[in-house]
Amino acid sequence: MKFSTAYQDNPHAAEFYDYIVPYRERQDVDFFVDLARESGGPVLEVGSGTGRVLIPTARAGLTITGLDVSEAMLGICRRRLAEEAEDVRARVTLVHADMRDFDLGQQFALVTTPFRSFQHVITVEEQLACLAAIRRHLVDGGQFVLDLFNPSLPYLVDESRMGEFGEEPEFTMPDGRRVLRRARILKRDLLQQVQDVEMIYDVTHPDGRKERVTHEFSMRYLFRFEAEHLLARAGFAVEAVYADYDKSPYGSKYPGELIFLARKV
Ligand SMILES: C[S@@+](CC[C@H](N)C(=O)[O-])C[C@H]1O[C@@H](n2cnc3c(N)ncnc32)[C@H](O)[C@@H]1O
Structure with a gap:
């Protein structure tokens, strides 16, 4: 498997x-x-x-x-x-x-x-x-x-979640990187009850350099x-x-x- x-x-x-x-x-x-x-x-x-x-x-x-x-x-x-x-x-x-x-x-x-x-x-x-x-x-x-x-019925059909959303506080890693996390629904399958989610991490390095890394996964509700x-x-x-x-x-x-x-x- x-x-x-x-x-x-x-x-x-x-x-x-x-x-x-x-x-x-x-x-x-x-x-x-x-x-x-x-x-x-x-x-x-x-x-x-x-x-x-x-x-x-x-x-x-x-x-x-x-x-x-x-x-x-x-x-x-x-x-x-x-x-x-x-x-x-x-x-x-x-x-x-x-x-x-x-x-x-x-x-x-x-x-x-x-x-x-x-x-x-x-x-x-x-x-x-x-x-x-x-x-x-x-x-x-x-x-x-x-x-x-x-599952929240309003969230499942909320179009604004297809764009970036999330109001979490920024966190700081032990090496000084500051990270702001947001999310976005990439794809919704209302029939299979599956959402493809992208987690977006906007990272600011201690020297000021900015980087975006993402993590995609599917979730079944x-x-x-x-x-x-x-x-x-x-x-x-x-x-x-x-x-x-x-x-x-x-x-x-x-x-x-x-x-x-x-x-x-
Ligand atoms: C949201 S985390 C929860 C971790 C932990 N239980 C906690 O409460 O913090 C989901 C975890 O499920 C694991 N996972 C996802 N699919 C899996 C699979 N098919 N078999 C085993 N673990 C899996 C992920 O690697 C991840 O560590």
Whole structure:
């Protein structure tokens, strides 16, 4: 199976990831760490990236495996782990694999997909392959957390998003580069529910030189009942649907998130 995500090829996406202000400020880490604690572990994080959630989970005393298709993201995670205490490092295993087809030869009490990593899986066939792989890696009665964004109908048809948008604060890299990130929808397929997104990084080097680098990827959006049916089809029972990481119920805000707690049946 070929890797479809653009993450593994894009060094900029990986090097800037931990500095992007809305990513730094995401309020989801405690939610995933608490679920990991409740499960008792071991935990598998699918699409574990730079370790934003994985490292706090290991610090909390849980054994966790992080799986990611991007060597660049895994490389940053390894570098971050090298600065952790020996016992934290000992609780972490990193695996370079594609979430649509993997076999770790181990089962977990909890599998998570923080920050929409499952939305990089584009077709229904691939979604089912991914969910089947996740299910095989769960112990009987194990828990699965599917973390998606709730598609906003106004955003999906907002023409202004075909041009550059985004009002994020600029961030500064340790070497002094200043980076302003914006985004643009390159292509919309309303029938396949796929958007091709371009992340645009306008970089100002310490000597004043300006550079623009971009990162393109496709994202599939899923609606609430579609995702519920997909989970049922893949052998999971949905136990809760949240609109946010504070566990507010789905529908309490719009668009909010679309977070499923499901159990292997
Ligand atoms: C938005 S990041 C989320 C990273 C991390 N879970 C977090 O919460 O910060 C999505 C991650 O999914 C990974 N990813 C995308 N497609 C993948 C695939 N087919 N298999 C495994 N990982 C994939 C990317 O490389 C990236 O690290």
